[in-house]
Amino acid sequence: MAVAYDKLFRIMESQQMTSTALMRKANISGNIISRLRHNEYVSLETIENICRVFQCRVDAVLEFKFSSEMNIAPSESFLRTANIQNRRYLGNKFKLLKFLRNVVDKNCTAVETVADIFSGTGAVASAFTDKIIITNDLLYSNYLCNLAWFGREQVRLPLLKNLIAKYNQITDPSANYMTDNFADTYFIEADCTKIGFIREDVEEKYKLGVINERERAVLIATLIYAMDKIANTCGHYDAWRHGANFERRLTLPLLNIPEKNNEQNQCFNEDANELVRQIKVDLIYIDPPYNSRQYSDTYHLLENVARWQKPQVHGVARKMDRSNLKSDYCTSKATAAFEDLIQHCDAKYILFSYNNMANKGNARSNARISDEDIFRILNAKGDVEVFSAKYKPFTAGKSDIRGNKERLFLCKVRQRSKI
Numbered sequence: 001m002a003v004a005y006d007k008l009f010r011i012m013e014s015q016q017m018t019s020t021a022l023m024r025k026a027n028i029s030g031n032i033i034s035r036l037r038h039n040e041y042v043s044l045e046t047i048e049n050i051c052r053v054f055q056c057r058v059d060a061v062l063e064f065k066f067s068s069e070m071n072i073a074p075s076e077s078f079l080r081t082a083n084i085q086n087r088r089y090l091g092n093k094f095k096l097l098k099f100l101r102n103v104v105d106k107n108c109t110a111v112e113t114v115a116d117i118f119s120g121t122g123a124v125a126s127a128f129t130d131k132i133i134i135t136n137d138l139l140y141s142n143y144l145c146n147l148a149w150f151g152r153e154q155v156r157l158p159l160l161k162n163l164i165a166k167y168n169q170i171t172d173p174s175a176n177y178m179t180d181n182f183a184d185t186y187f188i189e190a191d192c193t194k195i196g197f198i199r200e201d202v203e204e205k206y207k208l209g210v211i212n213e214r215e216r217a218v219l220i221a222t223l224i225y226a227m228d229k230i231a232n233t234c235g236h237y238d239a240w241r242h243g244a245n246f247e248r249r250l251t252l253p254l255l256n257i258p259e260k261n262n263e264q265n266q267c268f269n270e271d272a273n274e275l276v277r278q279i280k281v282d283l284i285y286i287d288p289p290y291n292s293r294q295y296s297d298t299y300h301l302l303e304n305v306a307r308w309q310k311p312q313v314h315g316v317a318r319k320m321d322r323s324n325l326k327s328d329y330c331t332s333k334a335t336a337a338f339e340d341l342i343q344h345c346d347a348k349y350i351l352f353s354y355n356n357m358a359n360k361g362n363a364r365s366n367a368r369i370s371d372e373d374i375f376r377i378l379n380a381k382g383d384v385e386v387f388s389a390k391y392k393p394f395t396a397g398k399s400d401i402r403g404n405k406e407r408l409f410l411c412k413v414r415q416r417s418k419i
Contacts, residue, residue, distance in 0.1 A: 002039060002064065002065055003039055003040075003041055003062055003063075003064055003065075004039050004062065004063055004064070004065050005036045005037075005039060005061065005062050006063075007059075007060060007061050007062060007063060008036065008050065008061040008062065009036075009037075011054055011056070011060065011061065015054075018172050019033045019172050019173060019174050020172075020174045020175065022050070022053065023174055025053045026046070026049040026050050026052070026053050027049060028046055028049060028050075030173070030174045030176065030197065030200065031200070031201070031204055032046055033173070033174060034173075034197065034200075034201045034204070037166070037170065038166055047061070047062065079161065079164060079165060079168075079252075079253065079254040080251060080253045080254065081253055081254045081255070081256055082222075082225045082253035082254070082255050082256065083255075083256050084121060084122055084123055084126050084149055085121075085123055086225060086229075086253075087121050087145075087224070087225060087228050088228055088235040088236075089120055089121045089235075089299075090235075090236065090293070090295070090298060091120060091287070091289070091290070092120065092121060092123055093123050093124050093287065093353070093406070094123040094126075096389060096406055097123065097124065097126070097127040099387075099389045099406075099408075100124065100127060100351075100353075100408065101127045101128075103351070103387050103408050103410060104283065104349075104351065107385070107410055108282075108283060108348075108349045108410075110282065110348075111131065111282040111283045111348075111349070112131060112132060112282055113131060113132040113133075113134065113281040113282045113283070114128040114131045114132070114133055114134070114281065114282070114283045114284075114285065115133075115134035115135075115136070115279055115281040115283070115284045115285065115347070116128075116133070116134070116135050116136070116285045116287075117134075117136045117272040117275055117276065117284060117285070117286060118136070118137065118272055118286060118287045118288050118289075119135040119136055119137045119142065119146055120137060120142055120287070120295075121142065121145060122135055122142075122145060122146045122149050122150065124285055124287065125146065125149075125150060126149065129150075129258075129261075129262075131262075132262055132264045132265060133150050133261075133262065133265045133266075134265070134266045134267075134268070134279060134281060135150055135265075135266075135267045135268065136267070136268040136269070136270055136272060136275050137268075137269065138269070138270075138271060138272070138295075138296075138325060138327060139269075139295060139296065139299065139303055139306075139325065140269055140303060140306050140307050141224060141299060141302045141303045141305070141306035141307075143267060143268070143269035144217045144220050144221055144224075144306050145217075145221040145224060146267045147213070147214055147217035147221075147267045148214065148217040148218040148220075148221035148222075148255060148257055149221075149255075149257055150261055150265050150267060151213075151214040151217060151261060151265065151267055152261055152262065152263045152264065152265045152266075153212055153213060153214035154214075154259060154260045155212070155214050155215050155218060155257070155259055155260075156215065156259075157259050159211070159215070160215060160218055160219065160254075161254060163205075163211075163219065164219070164222060164252045164253075164254055167198050167201075167252050168251055168252055170194060170197060170198070173193050173194055173196075173197035174193070174197070175193055176193060176196035176197060176200060177196050177310045178192040178193060178195045178196030178199075178305075179192050179193045179196060181313050181318055182301070182313075182318055185232070185240045185318060186227075186231050186232050186233060186237065186240045186301060186318075187227070187230065187231065187232065187246070187250070188246045188249075190249075191230065191246075191249060191250040194250050195223065195227060195250065195305065198219075198223055198252075199220070199223060199305055199308055200308075202216060202219045202220060202223075203216075203308055218255060218257060220305075220306055221255060222252050222253060222254075222255055223252060223305065224302050224305070224306065225252075225253055225255065226250055226251060226252045226253060227250070227301075227302065227305070228302070229248065229251075229253075230246070230248040230249065230250060231301075232244050232246060236298040236299065237298060237299060237300055237301040237302070237317065238297060238298055238317060239316070239317055240317070272286075272288070272341060273328075273337060273340055273341050273344070276341055276344045276345050276346070277344050279346065280346040280347070281346070281347050282347060282348050282349065283347060283348065283349045283350075283351060284345050284347040284349070284350050284351070285351045285353070286341070286350065286351065286352045286353065287352075287353040288327070288329040288334075288338070289327055289329045289330045289368075290354065290355060290367050290368065291330065291367060291368060292330050292331070292368065293330065294322070294325075294326055294327060294330050295327065296322040296325035296326060296327075297319070297322060300317075300319045300320060300322055301318070303320075303322075303325070304320050329368060329369075330368065331368070332368075334368035334369050335368070335369050335370070335373045335377075338369055338373070338374075338377060339373075339377045342377050342378060342380075342381050342411075343380075343381070345381070345413070347413060348412070348413055349410065349411065349412060349413065350378070350381065350382070350409075350410075350411040350413060351408055351409070351410055351411075352374070352378065352408070352409040352410075352411065353406065353407070353408055353409075354367065354369065354374065354407055354409065355367070355404060355405060355406050355407060374409060378409055378411045381411055381413055381414070382411045382412045382413040382414045383411070383412045383414070384409055384410065384411050384412075385409075385410045385412075386407055386408070386409055386410075387407070387408045387410065388405040388406065388407045388408070389405060389406055390404070390405055390406075
């Protein structure tokens with residue numbers, strides 16, 4: 001047997017009462033509305049307050065049904081699916097995976113553990129699912145996505161499918177942090193409100209023990225992918241397009257995640273230079289930011305939703321304080337940071353990814369580490385070989401980027417010892 005509140009929502013519809021109005025009249029919270037929509041148990045006091053609003057008996061707003069009678073959420077075939085590469089992200093290397101994996105397979109031996117310490121969306125790590133994977137990213141939003149794709153905790157896919165389907169069916173949630181701060185900017189008001197409702201509900205379910213840590217990460221990652229699909233931007237959140245038509249509405253996809261990964265996988269949310277002092281692997285892949293564009297600026301909104309600390313936001317772009325999320329690799333400190341990183345890498349092989357932008361672009365697009373310094377630092381660690389492939393970089397200005405290539409610097413470490 002299970003409780004169902006279909007009758008309540010039919011009464012609300014017939015009386016044209018919104019969830020916000022019911023919350024006010026019955027003195028209940030948005031979380032209670034969420035529990036009602038998901039046919040979850042609430043207190044008798046709540047039911048009494050609702051019955052007072054409608055001047056009705058209890059059986060007019062709820063009933064008990066056998067499981068076979070309950071409304072079953074749409075099956076997997078009715079949910080849009082998404083793969084790891086289905087996010088717009090600066091520097092995404094998904095199109096280079098074949099090239100990258102070939103370099104490793106042909107030039108590296110006995111590789112069982114791979115660390116991707118600037119993992120971003122996790123695209124490169126996805127090329128090494130036959131290995132023990134360690135991922136890391138400074139942005140919490142990326143950490144959660146990596147935990148969703150590669151985390152070692154087992155997830156319950158039927159539960160996730162059911163929750164995603166129910167989130168997609170939500171209508172008229174109450175106003176929240178997202179509504180108040182982002183309505184009709186990157187998303188229309190209705191989608192902002194839905195985003196805030198879903199994010200709050202995921203956190204509540206995690207605190208109540210309904211979902212585990214990786215399931216929480218999957219649901220938040222799903223929300224991030226859904227937001228990215230419809231955002232009123234050109235792929236990043238430095239600005240939103242004024243006067244644009246919002247043609248698509250928020251629909252959460254079903255991420256094609258494995259139910260279970262390698263039990264030795266690890267996902268981190270740390271400064272890469274600190275992390276390398278703690279790990280020992282066969283292959284470490286290094287793909288730091290190339291230029292002065294801070295990822296915390298570009299993806300501040302997704303980071304805000306992922307962290308869900310509801311900070312104050314400022315300016316036209318509605319950015320939160322990101323001072324603790326700045327990367328040295330986007331500043332004049334890049335070369336020193338890189339040298340420190342390489343010195344403390346404990347790996348048989350170091351694979352460093354850096355394109356040949358040099359000074360081809362505008363000031364913000366130009367590479368922060370010179371080729372001279374790259375070779376000097378890597379040669380001090382081991383024997384270096386360079387591989388390259390054509391690659392079209394992101395540019396926000398009128399930059400001369402003809403002949404641009406992505407280069408892989410493979411360093412075969414001479415001696416594995418930490419400083």
